[in-house]
Amino acid sequence: xxxxxxxxxxxxxxxxxxxxxxxxxxxxxxxxxxxxxxxxxxxxxxxxxxxxxxxxxxxxxxxxxxxxxxxxxxxxxxxxxxxxxxxxxxxxxxxxxxxxxxxxxxxxxxxxxxxxxxxxxxxxxxxx
Amino acid sequence: xxxxxxxxxxxxxxxxxxxxxxxxxxxxxxxxxxxxxxxxxxxxxxxxxxxxxxxxxxxxxxxxxxxxxxxxxxxxxxxxxxxxxxxxxxxxxxxxxxxxxxxxxxxxxxxxxxxxxxxxxxxxxxxxxxxxxxxxxxxxxxxxxxxxxxxxxxxxxxxxxxxxxxxxxxxxxxxxxxxxxxxxxxxxxxxxxxxxxxxxxxxxxxxxxxxxxxxxxxxxxxxxxxxxxxxxxxxxxxxxxxxxxxxxxxxxxxxxxxxxxxxxxxxxxxxxxxxxxxxxxxxxxxxxxxxxxxxxxxxxxxxxxxxxxxxxxxxxxxxxxxxxxxxxxxxxxxxxxxxxxxxxxxxxxxxxxxxxxxxxxxxxxxxxxxxxxxxxxxxxxxxxxxxxxxxxxxxxxxxxxxxxxxxxxxxxxxxxxxxxxxxxxxxxxxxxxxxxxxxxxxxxxxxxxxxxxxxxxxxxxxxxxxxxxxxxxxxxxxxxxxxxxxxxxxxxxxxxxxxxxxxxxxxxxxxxxxxxxxxxxxxx
Numbered sequence: 001x002x003x004x005x006x007x008x009x010x011x012x013x014x015x016x017x018x019x020x021x022x023x024x025x026x027x028x029x030x031x032x033x034x035x036x037x038x039x040x041x042x043x044x045x046x047x048x049x050x051x052x053x054x055x056x057x058x059x060x061x062x063x064x065x066x067x068x069x070x071x072x073x074x075x076x077x078x079x080x081x082x083x084x085x086x087x088x089x090x091x092x093x094x095x096x097x098x099x100x101x102x103x104x105x106x107x108x109x110x111x112x113x114x115x116x117x118x119x120x121x122x123x124x125x126x127x128x
Numbered sequence: 129x130x131x132x133x134x135x136x137x138x139x140x141x142x143x144x145x146x147x148x149x150x151x152x153x154x155x156x157x158x159x160x161x162x163x164x165x166x167x168x169x170x171x172x173x174x175x176x177x178x179x180x181x182x183x184x185x186x187x188x189x190x191x192x193x194x195x196x197x198x199x200x201x202x203x204x205x206x207x208x209x210x211x212x213x214x215x216x217x218x219x220x221x222x223x224x225x226x227x228x229x230x231x232x233x234x235x236x237x238x239x240x241x242x243x244x245x246x247x248x249x250x251x252x253x254x255x256x257x258x259x260x261x262x263x264x265x266x267x268x269x270x271x272x273x274x275x276x277x278x279x280x281x282x283x284x285x286x287x288x289x290x291x292x293x294x295x296x297x298x299x300x301x302x303x304x305x306x307x308x309x310x311x312x313x314x315x316x317x318x319x320x321x322x323x324x325x326x327x328x329x330x331x332x333x334x335x336x337x338x339x340x341x342x343x344x345x346x347x348x349x350x351x352x353x354x355x356x357x358x359x360x361x362x363x364x365x366x367x368x369x370x371x372x373x374x375x376x377x378x379x380x381x382x383x384x385x386x387x388x389x390x391x392x393x394x395x396x397x398x399x400x401x402x403x404x405x406x407x408x409x410x411x412x413x414x415x416x417x418x419x420x421x422x423x424x425x426x427x428x429x430x431x432x433x434x435x436x437x438x439x440x441x442x443x444x445x446x447x448x449x450x451x452x453x454x455x456x457x458x459x460x461x462x463x464x465x466x467x468x469x470x471x472x473x474x475x476x477x478x479x480x481x482x483x484x485x486x487x488x489x490x491x492x493x494x495x496x497x498x499x500x501x502x503x504x505x506x507x508x509x510x511x512x513x514x515x516x517x518x519x520x521x522x523x524x525x526x527x528x529x530x531x532x533x534x535x536x537x538x539x540x541x542x543x544x545x546x547x548x549x550x551x552x553x554x555x556x557x558x559x560x561x562x563x564x565x566x567x568x569x570x571x572x573x574x575x576x577x578x579x580x581x582x583x584x585x586x587x588x589x590x591x592x593x594x595x596x597x598x599x600x601x602x603x604x605x606x607x608x609x610x611x612x613x614x615x616x617x618x619x620x621x622x623x624x625x626x627x628x629x630x631x632x633x634x635x636x637x638x639x640x641x642x643x644x645x646x647x648x649x650x651x652x
Contacts, residue, residue: 039612042504044514115517115623117616124516 003078012078013090016070020094024101027062031055031106035118048120055106055121063098067091129155129162130425131297131339134433136169136196137539137552140176141488142642143437144194146186151198152278154259154312155304156247158202161422165538169552170198172535178632179528187630190639191492197281199274203262205244211254212240214261242360248303249360250370255307260315267319276323283320286333291444295436296338300374301367309338310377313387335447336388337439339432340378342395343367345403345423364399371395379458389450390442392435393460396428401559406550425555427469427566431461434474468565471596486567486596491645493553493572496536497586498641502543502578504611507532510637517619523633532634546578564592586610587648600649618644 003009035051070091078084113119132153138144151170155163177192178184186195208214211231217240221228231240239251248255266275285292296312298305317330346364355361378384378391403423438459450457463473471489472482498506509515511524541548550558557573560566566573571589575581587610591597604613621644630636 037607039607039609040515040517040615041609042501042506042611043509045509045516045615048516115619120517124513125519 001077003080003083006083009078009080009083009086012074013087016074016087016090016094017097020066020097021101023062023066024098025105027058027098028102028105028109030062031058031102032109032118034058035121036116038117040117048123051117052121059099059102059106062102063095066098067095070094129153129160129166130423130429131341131432133162133166133169133425133552134430135297135436136166136173137430138433138437139194139196140173140192140535140539141485141492142189142191142193143485143488144440145188146193147440148186148195148197150278150281151196152275153198153200154202154308155200156203156205156244156255156259157304158200160246163200165422167200169535169538170196172531172538174198175531176528176535176634178635179525179531180632183632187635187639190630190635190642191495192635192638199278201263201266201273201275201278203244203258209243209245210241211235211244211258214244214258215240238360242358248307250301250303250306250366251360252303252307252370252374255303256311259304259308260311263315263319264322267322275319279316279320279323282316282330282334283324283328286320286328286330287324292334293440293442293447294334294336295439296336297432297436298339299341299343300378301341301343301370305341306370306374309340310381310384331387335444335451337390337392337435337442338388339435340375340391340393341428341432342371342375342393343399344396344426344428345401346399347402347404367399385456386454388456389447390439390457390459392432392438393458394428394431394435401426424550424559425552426559427556428559430556431474437475467561469560469567471567483596486591487600487646487651489567490590490597490600491642491649491651493540493568493590494586494645494649495638495641496540497581497584498611498614500533500536500540501581503582506611506641507637515615517615518622520622521633521637524637525634528634541581543578548576548578548581568592587613590649600651602648602650613648614644617648621647 003012031054034054038047038050038054041047071088075084075087075091078087110119110122114122114125132151135149135151139149153163153166157163173192174181174184174196177195184195187193205214211217215231217228217231220231234253239254242249242251244258248258263275266273267279282292282294294313294316296309298309300306300309313331313334313336317328320328320330343364346367349363349365350358350361375393403426406424449455461473461476463469470482471486475481475485498504506515507524508529510518510521511526511529513519513522536551538551540551540553542551543549554573557566557568562570562573564570569589569592571584572586575584587604588601591600602613604610618640621640625640625643628636628639630639
């Protein structure tokens with residue numbers, strides 16, 4: 001849908017920020033799933049490092065894909081160059097929202113599920 | 129010795145929960161290979177349980193639950209190594225000729241002069257007398273000894289009113305066991321009386337039972353030269369006859385019947401078992417004893433150990449009745465003609481003992497893989513904090529873990545240059561003619577290299593597909609592994625489990641492993 005009015009732009013910006021939060025949450029859910037699929041290992045178990053790496057990759061990829069999608073697919077629908085600039089600023093803010101939900105939500109869930117595989121991303125626990 | 133070895137393995141499984149066992153190992157042949165192996169297994173057990181001897185306690189529903197106190201006694205035949213030396217035949221012939229004549233009447237010249245250091249060589253008429261004499265001499269001696277410590281405990285138990293149960297493990301066809309079973313109760317009772325100045329009445333207070341283990345193996349017959357050199361050698365062609373005569377004695381003798389409340393009769397359908405078949409290429413002469421005599425284990429020895437278990441569970445009221453009436457139970461267990469052993473063949477199926485035995489035996493085997501598979505090395509990796517999600521166990525002593533690994537090498541298999549050498553359970557399986565004859569899935573015994581061990585699915589191929597244990601498996605999922613499933617549940621148990629009063633960190637760890645394994649195998 002082409003954006004031709006200011007109220008439509010503002011509505012688009014609001015929606016994009018909401019989608020940014022949802023994308024962060026979905027990425028977090030994917031990260032939890034991948035963490036549960038990474039098996040524990042015997043001997044020197046460094047599987048928590050593998051889960052940590054996947055957590056970082058998924059978070060960065062989700063934010064990057066969201067930003068690029070908005071920039072290449074959504075922004076061209078805005079007719080006014082100035083409004084495109086405003087949307088670009090919103091897109092930058094959405095990286096923060098995306099990563100904010102992902103990181104803050106992730107850390108909270110890691111502590112909540114400290115004894116599960118997702119929580120192992122935090123590393124060595126204090127003595128039980 | 130091998131029966132005691134099996135008993136220790138039963139203790140490791142947890143079959144003797146909440147029990148303090150005082151084990152007295154009696155053998156004339158103190159350098160015997162099986163005696164050495166018993167000591168290895170015992171050392172591995174007690175130190176796996178707790179390195180601190182003073183703080184070892186009996187536990188329940190876990191591995192290594194029994195508290196084993198070990199003693200050993202070997203009559204000293206280093207200096208006086210024949211009957212004639214011990215009896216001081218020369219002086220006796222001069223000073224008490226009638227005693228010497230009596231000895232000559234019952235003992236042949238060869239029997240009076242063979243070397244006693246390797247045992248009594250199936251000369252039970254000599255052995256009974258010599259063993260009795262040795263025990264009394266040890267009790268009279270001013271020197272402390274394991275035997276005296278054992279007797280002190282027995283005296284305390286009798287005087288304290290706790291009615292101890294004494295179980296004798298031995299065969300009826302060989303030397304030391306066959307010689308000792310008839311006289312042990314009287315010998316230890318007399319010895320205890322000497323030590324307590326007549327205060328202790330062991331025969332009156334304790335309850336006695338014994339195995340009557342008949343001939344089940346054979347070995348190479350000696351050559352004429354060997355017989356001439358050794359004077360007396362036990363030959364396995366006489367074992368069946370020895371067994372028959374012994375059984376007649378135990379059925380008939382009044383003293384024995386008044387002493388023992390229960391006898392466990394056991395045997396096999398033949399003597400085809402060669403206990404040293406793995407060494408047969410190296411054996412060039414008959415082994416009378418010593419370090420070279422290291423017989424492989426046999427299922428009948430496990431049955432003997434299970435007999436001890438049965439006796440300890442025996443109803444005290446019934447034993448008291450037997451004791452006061454001078455009655456003796458003669459019990460036996462028979463299996464069907466297929467040759468396939470079930471768990472109930474060893475422990476019966478009263479009160480689900482067979483399921484309990486299956487559970488504990490299987491879980492110990494699973495623990496052995498977790499501990500000794502080099503790709504898992506679970507216990508050591510937890511101790512070194514290489515399992516970041518499992519904390520609180522870095523206090524386990526490194527030596528305790530080493531002893532645990534050593535125990536499992538003796539129990540299951542050990543790695544010798546990539547090939548797997550037999551431990552106790554594989555020898556037992558072989559003695560039952562292999563295949564699926566012995567309790568567990570035949571795949572448990574089918575791998576022979578480390579590579580094959582890593583591929584073995586102990587999650588689903590531990591028990592046989594029918595009978596007790598057929599439903600005791602767990603799946604691992606597409607991305608998972610046996611260890612992954614185990615560790616996930618272990619962490620859950622670690623944080624959600626009930627608080628424990630176990631003070632030793634290692635034993636607390638074993639309890640968690642035991643509980644976790646029972647849960648993942650769906651054993652109620």
